[in-house]
Amino acid sequence: MKPDRRPYRRESEDSRREALIAATQALVAEGGPRAATVRAIAERAGVTPGLIRHYFGSKDELSRAAYRQLIDGMTDKGADALSGVGAAPEERLAAFVAASLRPPVVDAGAVGLWAGYLHTMRADPALLAAHERGYLRYRDVLQGLIAALGRPGVAAAQMRQEAIACNAVIDGLWLEGGVLPHGFAPGELVRIGLASVGAILGTDLMAHGTFIPEIGKAPAGEGETR
């Protein structure tokens, strides 16, 4: 008659923390912060709610950990694209921009997760700092790639504004690409991003991005016109 007790299974601390964080992120991405209740998180992670308190102390603490991991993961993926690409500055910049504008960075779940945590972030100075740190880290990488272009007569102050602008293009495309995935043809975000960043910097990134899969075919008039 007893509702059969869950089998007792012992796991490592890292494994449990990871599972709980992954479950939290998945639930927030799918249904917003409201769907990420302690019971739902525990069920998806395959444990009972008590473990959340045991490993994180409270649900808020778990939320913070999940948000921090999201931010770190997003900025890491952009930087990862730089390894394994040539030394030409234009190529490196093009690879960086392209990597930021296709999955898994451009993803409905990631946008949803980020949006879901926006309020938590603003209310919590530690999380706000995490966001700012991630944002500036990404922008610094971008600004470094811009500086490496070696354009004569471009001051540092101007490069800062260019970095903000390029970052904004990428952010905006990331946002709408995640919210309205069907509104853009495959590869279109990458092409638009490369063209825009190139225009802002006065460099033809498309010409230097022939190694990028999205470049090279159907340069104009593809697919939907709206």
Place this chain on the structure above:
Amino acid sequence: MKPDRRPYRRESEDSRREALIAATQALVAEGGPRAATVRAIAERAGVTPGLIRHYFGSKDELSRAAYRQLIDGMTDKGADALSGVGAAPEERLAAFVAASLRPPVVDAGAVGLWAGYLHTMRADPALLAAHERGYLRYRDVLQGLIAALGRPGVAAAQMRQEAIACNAVIDGLWLEGGVLPHGFAPGELVRIGLASVGAILGTDLMAHGTFIPEIGKAPAGEGETR
């Protein structure tokens, strides 16, 4: 002994609906969807929770109305900037971009409100349609202004991509400006937006935007360098 009944006050239907929607938006903007409970909304609107059901049927219905009003209001404000400006295409485009990059459009509350509703929106086809409609309406206005520039040899397909790119710059600046307001000097977003949109379109909007308050003083090296 009775906890003193709230004074009975009769109001028009429009007034009540407006008050409830405004209260909902304010609460979501401040503390996320979680803070917008029926009791909190009613209290801020100066009524009792029952009126929500009376006027909107359910809390979900009220949420939908609040989101729709946000979307309509945001796109309206951009279009409003076009009235009262000259007929020169560059001037009109510059005014439109500038209006989208300063308060009340760039505002922490607006970003928070939008983010708070992202999941509600995705789960509700009607709200998703409202978002898409608002987005495309805004982009169409932008594309119309771009087409009015009358640049020779620019095809319609290219103008679509330019409109997406310019929209992305504005969205990205709107986003970070709302999330990290202290990260940018006053007027910096407007200047960066005008410079970037101009670069993407191959037109010097700064030269045509002398009537814009943010233009004309401190063109370089102002304020913080990071």
Place this chain on the structure above:
DNA sequence: TGTCCGATTATGCATCTGTATAACAGCGCC
């Protein structure tokens, strides 16, 4: 002025949420 209709309020209720605490079970150690 009296009366009735509807806007508004107050109360009740089932459900859910986060947390605290007690009970339990597998592993390592002697």
Place this chain on the structure above:
DNA sequence: GGCGCTGTTATACAGATGCATAATCGGACA
């Protein structure tokens, strides 16, 4: 092989939430 330590589960609980319904009051209309 018995036994404690601790990771894990189960239960309890106070408060919140959305919704339904009954009670009440103000004004319009005759």
